[in-house]
Amino acid sequence: MHSLAVVLTVAAALGIIVIGGLYLLVPQRIASTFGLPVRPEEPGETGWLNLKGVRDVVSGLVILIPLALGHPDLTGYVLLAAALTPVGDMLTILRHKGNRALAYGMHGGTAVVVALAGVLLLVG
Template identity: 55%
Template structure:
């Protein structure tokens, strides 16, 4: 079970870091895949850079305790981190964005993170 939790954590950690880098490099293009009906443009694109930094830090928050073998701490951090994709999904739904992305991408991400958390707790 622990190996499955480690694999999920590595994939999710690297995945969100990759997304964060994409928001820093090509914010307008990347934003279209998030699910909201509209994004800022022009100078307001700076908000997407903030999202990029948040995503990179989120990935590191998962990968650092994993690298240190702090599985119990990681279980709690993943439990807390699942709130981010839940909040993302709820925001998309509230503002009438893409329901498929809200449920499929953000909702499933939250569930996968919660599964990894539980696996760390029980192993």
């Protein structure tokens, strides 16, 4: 069970780092994958997407650092807290009448996987 938890943790952290990198490098191209109905069309309007990119890269690192230092319990608690970010994203998308499939599928699914990995690290 511990191995599964570590694999889920690393996959989630690396996934969010990659997504964050894309929001920094090609924000207009990746914007439609977030799920909000309105996306910036001009390069100068992508500041909020760059902020999301920074947030995502840092979030992934915050998950990986305690795991790499050999603190699975701490990583489990960090993951449980980090699961609130995709929940917040999901609720924001739903509130602003965005893509429900992306809200539930991507953001809700991510929240479940991250929380599951956190629980597995805490019990394993």
